[in-house]
Amino acid sequence: MIQKFGVTVAGLVAGAMIGAGNLVVTAAAEGAEPPPYEGHIQCETEGDLSTCQIDLWLTRGYRAFSQCQVCHGLTGDGSTIGPSLVRKLREIDLDRFMEVVVNGYEGQIGVMPGWGTNPNVMNYIDQLYAYLLARADGVLPAGRLKRYDR
Amino acid sequence: MITRIPSLIAAIAMGLLVAVPVSVSANDDVKALSADVNNWAMWGRTYDGARYSPLSEINAGNVGSLQVAWTFSTGVLRGHEGGPMVIGDTMFVHTPFPNKVFSINLADQTINWAYVPVQDPSVIPVMCCDTVYRGLAYAEGKIFLQQADTTLVALDANSGEVIWSVVNGDPSAGSTNTNAPIVVNDKVYTGISGGEFGVRGFLAAYNINDGSLVWKGYSTGPDDEMLIDPENTTHMLEPVGPNSSLDSWEGDQWKIGGGTTWGWFTYDPDLNLIYYGTGNPSTWNPVVRPGDNKWSMTIFARDADTGMARWVYQMTPHDEWDYDGVNEGILADIEIDGVTRKVIVHFDRNGFGYTLDRATGELLVAEKYDPATNWATHVDMETGRPQVVAEYSTDQQGEDVNTQNICPAALGSKDQQPAAFSPRTGLFYVPTNHVCMDYEPFRVEYVSGQPYVGATLSMFPAGRVTGDGTDNLGNFIAWDAAKGEIVWSVPEQFSVWSGALATGGDIVFYGTLDGRLKAVDANSGAELYSFKTPSGIIGNVNTWTFEGKQYVGVLSGVGGWAGIGMAAGLEGDTDGLGAVGAYRGLNQHTQLGGVLTVFALP
Ligand code: HEC
Numbered sequence: 002m003i004q005k006f007g008v009t010v011a012g013l014v015a016g017a018m019i020g021a022g023n024l025v026v027t028a029a030a031e032g033a034e035p036p037p038y039e040g041h042i043q044c045e046t047e048g049d050l051s052t053c054q055i056d057l058w059l060t061r062g063y064r065a066f067s068q069c070q071v072c073h074g075l076t077g078d079g080s081t082i083g084p085s086l087v088r089k090l091r092e093i094d095l096d097r098f099m100e101v102v103v104n105g106y107e108g109q110i111g112v113m114p115g116w117g118t119n120p121n122v123m124n125y126i127d128q129l130y131a132y133l134l135a136r137a138d139g140v141l142p143a144g145r146l147k148r149y150d151r
Numbered sequence: 152m153i154t155r156i157p158s159l160i161a162a163i164a165m166g167l168l169v170a171v172p173v174s175v176s177a178n179d180d181v182k183a184l185s186a187d188v189n190n191w192a193m194w195g196r197t198y199d200g201a202r203y204s205p206l207s208e209i210n211a212g213n214v215g216s217l218q219v220a221w222t223f224s225t226g227v228l229r230g231h232e233g234g235p236m237v238i239g240d241t242m243f244v245h246t247p248f249p250n251k252v253f254s255i256n257l258a259d260q261t262i263n264w265a266y267v268p269v270q271d272p273s274v275i276p277v278m279c280c281d282t283v284y285r286g287l288a289y290a291e292g293k294i295f296l297q298q299a300d301t302t303l304v305a306l307d308a309n310s311g312e313v314i315w316s317v318v319n320g321d322p323s324a325g326s327t328n329t330n331a332p333i334v335v336n337d338k339v340y341t342g343i344s345g346g347e348f349g350v351r352g353f354l355a356a357y358n359i360n361d362g363s364l365v366w367k368g369y370s371t372g373p374d375d376e377m378l379i380d381p382e383n384t385t386h387m388l389e390p391v392g393p394n395s396s397l398d399s400w401e402g403d404q405w406k407i408g409g410g411t412t413w414g415w416f417t418y419d420p421d422l423n424l425i426y427y428g429t430g431n432p433s434t435w436n437p438v439v440r441p442g443d444n445k446w447s448m449t450i451f452a453r454d455a456d457t458g459m460a461r462w463v464y465q466m467t468p469h470d471e472w473d474y475d476g477v478n479e480g481i482l483a484d485i486e487i488d489g490v491t492r493k494v495i496v497h498f499d500r501n502g503f504g505y506t507l508d509r510a511t512g513e514l515l516v517a518e519k520y521d522p523a524t525n526w527a528t529h530v531d532m533e534t535g536r537p538q539v540v541a542e543y544s545t546d547q548q549g550e551d552v553n554t555q556n557i558c559p560a561a562l563g564s565k566d567q568q569p570a571a572f573s574p575r576t577g578l579f580y581v582p583t584n585h586v587c588m589d590y591e592p593f594r595v596e597y598v599s600g601q602p603y604v605g606a607t608l609s610m611f612p613a614g615r616v617t618g619d620g621t622d623n624l625g626n627f628i629a630w631d632a633a634k635g636e637i638v639w640s641v642p643e644q645f646s647v648w649s650g651a652l653a654t655g656g657d658i659v660f661y662g663t664l665d666g667r668l669k670a671v672d673a674n675s676g677a678e679l680y681s682f683k684t685p686s687g688i689i690g691n692v693n694t695w696t697f698e699g700k701q702y703v704g705v706l707s708g709v710g711g712w713a714g715i716g717m718a719a720g721l722e723g724d725t726d727g728l729g730a731v732g733a734y735r736g737l738n739q740h741t742q743l744g745g746v747l748t749v750f751a752l753p
Contacts, residue, residue, distance in 0.1 A: 064593050067607040071347075072276075075609055081230065081710045081743055082281055107272055114276030119601045144609045145553055145589060 037131035042140060043149050050142040054149035062132030063145065065125040068116070076143035077136055084110060090137035098130055181290050181334055182420065184238060189696040191237045194286050194331045195569065196693070199482035200417035202571035203653045204694045208701040209752055210656030214670045214680045217750045220702060221260050222685075225745035227251065230710020232567065233286030233331055234650065234691035235747060241308075243289070244747055247710070248275060248282035248299045254311060257697045264311030266296070274300045274322045277348065277600065278329070281710045283689075285415070285567065286331035288339060290359055295339050297328045303341055303357060315362035319343065325350050325600045333416045335425060335455045338365055342412025346430040346475065347604055349407030349597055354416075354427060354451070356458060366458035370410030370429040370446050371396050377446070377460065378453065384460040387535045388513055391463065399443040399468075407597055408440065409433035410447035414477030415569055417495075422510055424452045424461055426482070426495055430475035434605035436592035437546040443468035448476040450497060450505075452512060462512030466499045468536060471545040472526060472590060473561035473606075474501035479569045482509055485577060487516075487633045496632040498570055498581050500563025501537070503530060506632045518635030520628065521564040521583055523613040526557055545590045545606070553591040558617075560588035560610040562712060566648065569691060570630075573653035576673050578638055579630040580659045582647035585613040586624055627651075627661055627669075629676060639676040645737060648713040649705070650691025662688025662705050664713055665740035668748065684748045687741040689713055700751060708745035709737070 041059040045052035055063070072083035079085035090098070102122065105115030116122040122129065135141040184192035188205050195202050209217065225231065229247035236243040241263065242255040249270055254263040275282055278299060288295040293314060294306040301320035304313055319341055320326030325348025332341040338356040346352070352370035357363065368378035374393060381393040400408060410429040417426045429451065432444035448467040453460050467474045480495040487494075487506070495509040502524030506516035517530035526544070527537035541547050548554040562584050570581040588610045595605040614621035625643035630636070649662030657673040664687045670680035687709025694703045 064607055067604055070607075071604075105276070112272050112275040116601075119598055121595045121598075121601075145591060145607060 036134060036138065037127065038135040038140070041131065042135065050140070053141060054147045055141070056150040057148060058128055059132055059135070060146070060148055061125040062128030062130070065122050065129040066132055068119070068122055077133065078143070082111065083113070086133050087136050090133045095130060099126070102126065102129075184289070190239070191235070191693040191695045192289055193236070193333060194233065194288075194415060194691070195417065195479070195481075198333075198335075198418040198420060200415060200479050200569065201481055201483065201574075201653075202569055202651060202691070203573050205655035206694055206696065206701045207655035209654070209658070209694075209703065211658050211672050211679060213752060214656070214658050216753060217670070217680050217682070217703070218753050219682070220749045220751040222749065223253075223255065223260065223747040225251065225253070225706070225708070225747065227708070227745045228743040229708070229745075230281045230283045230713070231690050231706040231708030231745040232283045232329075232711060234693040234706060235704045236287055236289060237693070237695035237697075238289055238308075240697065243287055243294060243308075244706075245284055245287050245296070246745055247284050247708075248278070250284050250296060250298045252287065252294060252296055252306065252311070254308070266306055266311045268296070268298050268302070268304065270298060270300045270302075271322070274327055277322050277325055278327045278344070281712065283329050283711045285329060288332045288334050290334035290339070293359060295332045295334065295359075297330060297332050297341050299327050299329070301326055301328050301343070303332065303339070303362065305339075305359065305362060317357060317362040317364070319355060320345070320350070323600050324348070328413070330413045331415065333418065334359060335418050338455070340416055340425060342414070342416075342427065344411050344413040346409035346411040346433055348600060349433045350409065350411055351406060352409060352411035352429050352447075354412050354425075354453065354458070356455075368451075368453060368458045368460065370412065370449070370451075371400070371405040371408050371444075373397060378458040379460045379463075385462045385512055386464060388511060396445045399445040401441050404440045405444075407433060408444060408447065410449070412477065414475075414567060415479035417480055417482050418455060419482055419493075419509060423455050424509070425455045426450065426452050426480040426509070428476035428478055428480065428497065430477050431470050431473050434595055434597075435473055436550065436594060436605035437469060437471040438550045438592060439594065439605075441469075444470065448474065450476065450480055450495070450507070452495075452509065464505075464507060464512050464514065464535060466497075466503065466505065466537070467501050469546070471592075472501070472557060474499065474559075474563055476500070478563075478565060478567065480509075481570060481572050481579065483572050483574070483632070485633050494632065496572070496579055498565045498579075498583075498630075500559070500566065501526070502559045502564040503527075503537070504581075504630055504632065504635060506635070516632065516635040520581060520630055520637065521559060521585060521613070521626070522637075523558040523585060523587065523617050524564060525616070545592050550592050550594060553589050555589045556587055556616045557590055558587040558613055559584060560586040561590070561608060562586055562610070562646065566712060568648050568689070569650040571651040571653040571659060573657075573659070573673055575655065575657060576629075577631070578673070579632055580651045580653055580661070580673070581628050581630050582649055582651055582661050583626045583628055584624065584646040584648075585626050585642075586610050586646065587613045587616045625664075627671070627676070629673075641671065641676045641678070646713055648689040648711065652692040652694060652703070654694060660692040660703060660705075662690065662692060662707065664688065664709065664737055666707055666709070668692065668705055668750070682748075682750070685746040686744045687713075687737065702749050702751050704747055704749040706745060706747050709741050709743060
């Protein structure tokens with residue numbers, strides 16, 4: 002993948018647009034599984050991510066993500082320590098995700114810790130994956146979201 | 152592993168080191184070395200941590216023509232904190248994990264020896280905020296290296312051979328080290344990191360000759376384990392009384408309660424006291440640890456020989472924001488109300504600049520050094536307690552509630568980046584962050600050796616809260632510690648995460664996250680020099696002489712917590728800041744990579 006150093010904001014928004022586009026196509030494909038975050042996000046205005054709210058289930062995914070922030074950046078868009086999860090989740094499948102999160106690995110960039118014994122991650126691993134995939138698919142903005150089921 | 156060097160160069164280096172007078176005790180040795188303005192023999196140059204050098208060949212009049220004299224790549228990518236140490240004609244350079252040490256011959260910039268410890272890479276993910284390391288200590292022909300895996304090593308300064316090594320903690324239980332040790336008399340002092348893993352903090356003193364543990368004083372727990380004397384250890388001039396720590400925690404939470412000690416240490420030879428701060432209590436969720444959580448978030452003054460605590464002062468009782476109290480305490484003699492006082496000045500993560508009597512711990516001044524600070528209105532000078540604003544109390548707002556627009560952010564108004572003090576201007580020069588946050592605590596389970604965070608946060612420029620239309624993430628300020636006032640303030644686009652240097656040339660140096668070494672006028676803050684180094688600077692600027700010529704050196708190599716918050720651009724770029732909101736992410740300015748850049752006049 003080509004690394005672009007355009008304005009971060011623009012890059013993110015563009016990424017989000019492409020992601021959203023793909024999503025429509027995927028959803029329309031015959032027999033395709035709905036994405037795991039489906040049914041957990043409600044947006045007041047379609048296309049305006051700032052109006053989106055999530056339920057408790059997906060909030061748990063965001064909280065589990067707080068264990069990843071120190072390395073993958075506060076927004077998950079990467080930092081000087083770890084790669085962007087927003088981009089990674091477009092590249093890897095659920096099996097690979099489970100493999101690296103449970104067992105960790107040492108790669109070219111550094112060391113990804115394993116979380117297999119950490120209940121704060123493992124108890125919410127489905128929610129975490131769904132949350133990150135929603136970010137990668139551009140259907141959720143970065144940062145904390147309001148809950149609609151409170 | 153030791154890389155051997157041609158013996159001729161080694162001999163030259165040794166000859167030059169031997170030229171330094173050999174003295175009876177390390178205290179005298181280190182004192183003599185640091186009294187010699189040609190050296191930079193410890194992290195703060197002198198025990199007081201002033202980061203001041205009387206050298207004045209480079210001064211306000213000529214610094215504009217500063218040039219790069221030479222550069223040196225460390226071969227390590229991660230964040231480079233701390234700075235080069237210079238003794239005689241030899242420079243010692245350290246790196247982040249794997250914590251290499253280079254001895255460099257200043258005559259021709261060749262490597263006398265390099266020491267590369269073998270460390271298990273599994274320690275890397277246990278380090279909360281990058282694999283930074285803040286530097287070495289030197290005494291009596293020995294270099295003291297504090298490795299990430301907690302191993303403290305004494306190396307022969309002439310050969311790089313290991314003399315002894317000792318294990319200071321257990322990385323599998325979350326303990327790591329990032330701090331620079333210091334040496335006083337026959338002891339080398341070190342702390343511990345791992346507050347995000349529930350590690351219980353301590354300061355340890357090891358014998359410099361054989362590495363044996365002399366004493367260890369914990370930050371929390373029973374009085375005897377903390378080396379606290381209930382009758383004679385004071386807080387706000389009053390004895391702390393029995394069980395001061397145990398009574399301020401619920402149950403056994405103190406055992407995993409943090410109070411780690413990863414900052415800088417200073418020392419007063421006349422009082423024989425060693426000063427340092429303790430970090431945040433764990434977890435980041437304050438609701439599960441009612442009480443003041445003593446003595447986390449505390450300045451300790453300990454007897455250097457016995458470790459007994461003389462006095463303590465807790466800046467942030469019952470932390471609710473991750474405002475670690477580990478920042479350095481600079482020792483200075485300044486005039487307050489017409490009387491010269493021996494003070495310790497401490498710029499806390501919590502946004503207050505504190506001035507205390509360093510003999511007694513009496514609180515003299517506590518004022519905001521970033522006006523954006525809003526979590527407390529002020530510090531009550533009678534009780535020493537900050538007056539917390541309910542709106543920004545993550546405890547009072549409660550678990551699962553997003554407390555918004557708290558200033559400063561968890562990074563603090565200042566993090567580890569040490570300030571400088573110039574006795575010529577009487578001012579403190581402080582690299583600061585200007586960042587605020589939203590903070591939502593939630594319940595987590597403790598697992599040994601696993602991160603223990605317990606809050607989600609987001610961060611953004613303080614201007615979004617103050618509403619003054621600014622979007623700078625940092626300021627470089629001059630501070631009057633007697634009055635508790637900002638004298639001047641220079642805005643910086645990013646947090647200033649580099650250690651400052653003040654000199655007899657009435658200039659102050661600091662580095663920026665986008666990689667610039669800057670020199671400003673010590674009186675006005677006016678920029679006199681700026682040079683773009685290879686990477687973002689989170690290291691300290693140091694100065695020394697070689698063959699009668701003054702040099703200034705700094706490590707660049709972006710990373711650390713600064714890199715975590717900002718490498719990909721803070722969130723919220725699009726909202727709240729209007730036209731100036733599109734400030735750009737750090738990755739457009741800089742990439743990883745450690746390089747030492749050395750400057751001199753042509
Ligand atoms: C201590 C730092 C650290 C933490 C904490 C961390 N990671 Fe990582 N992670 C890394 C690093 C470094 C890499 C890149 C390793 C490499 O490829 O060299 C990585 C890579 C990854 C990858 C990419 C895998 C691939 O196949 O390319 C995923 C997915 C990932 N991490 C998910 C997570 C999740 C989810 C969390 C939180 C539960 C998390 N990480 C927490 C450091 C960390």
